[in-house]
Amino acid sequence: MWNHDKSTTLTLICTRIAAAADFTALFFVPKIVDFFIYRGTVQAEGRMPVITSVYICLVIGGVILYMLDRLLNNIKHEDIFISRNVSYLRGISWACFALCVPCLVITIYCQTFFFILLASGFMGLILKVVKNVIEKAVLIKEENDYTV
Amino acid sequence: MGKIVVNLDVVMAQRKISAGALAEKVGITPANLSILKNNKAKAIRFSTLEELCRILECQPGDILEYKE
Numbered sequence: 556m557w558n559h560d561k562s563t564t565l566t567l568i569c570t571r572i573a574a575a576a577d578f579t580a581l582f583f584v585p586k587i588v589d590f591f592i593y594r595g596t597v598q599a600e601g602r603m604p605v606i607t608s609v610y611i612c613l614v615i616g617g618v619i620l621y622m623l624d625r626l627l628n629n630i631k632h633e634d635i636f637i638s639r640n641v642s643y644l645r646g647i648s649w650a651c652f653a654l655c656v657p658c659l660v661i662t663i664y665c666q667t668f669f670f671i672l673l674a675s676g677f678m679g680l681i682l683k684v685v686k687n688v689i690e691k692a693v694l695i696k697e698e699n700d701y702t703v
Numbered sequence: 704m705g706k707i708v709v710n711l712d713v714v715m716a717q718r719k720i721s722a723g724a725l726a727e728k729v730g731i732t733p734a735n736l737s738i739l740k741n742n743k744a745k746a747i748r749f750s751t752l753e754e755l756c757r758i759l760e761c762q763p764g765d766i767l768e769y770k771e
Contacts, residue, residue, distance in 0.1 A: 701745035703735045 601664025651679030
């Protein structure tokens with residue numbers, strides 16, 4: 556039977572697969588960029604800035620995946636409304652905003668990346684709201700726990 | 704900024720009642736009584752305060768005090 560625990564475990568597995576993919580991609584960045592230059596998706600003169608930006612994106616992506624993993628682990632252990640989770644959400648939100656910078660550089664040489672830039676910024680904004688909600692919930696829970 | 708201080712331990716000492724016995728009579732857990740005694744509580748329910756006052760035969764002002 557499908558339940559909350561299995562759902563969390565599945566999300567955790569997906570996060571770890573994404574982290575493994577992120578790590579593996581680090582070794583093939585030049586080849587991937589060359590492939591897209593060959594296809595004409597990325598302008599050839601932007602090879603080095605795009606490679607550098609993709610590396611930065613992958614590192615930020617790794618940080619996001621690490622924080623997601625920790626967050627999911629806490630949720631799995633029923634530690635949901637705790638200040639550490641608020642910190643993770645804050646970190647993920649800022650990382651999404653930070654992702655916009657390398658995406659902007661890539662957009663100069665590959666216009667379709669503009670949508671990823673937009674998606675990243677929008678995701679950062681949504682997470683900021685979720686972070687604020689959880690932050691308030693932590694305060695309410697704390698007050699409730701310390702009401703005798 | 705001032706704060707509310709709980710003088711429960713003083714009243715308990717005057718009435719010679721232990722924490723365990725008071726918690727049982729009031730109907731709260733010893734852990735919650737400890738939170739109250741150690742001034743870690745964020746709020747106190749009227750029902751809890753009423754029970755404390757009834758068992759300790761005192762006024763709310765004997766238990767709670769405002770300090771600058």
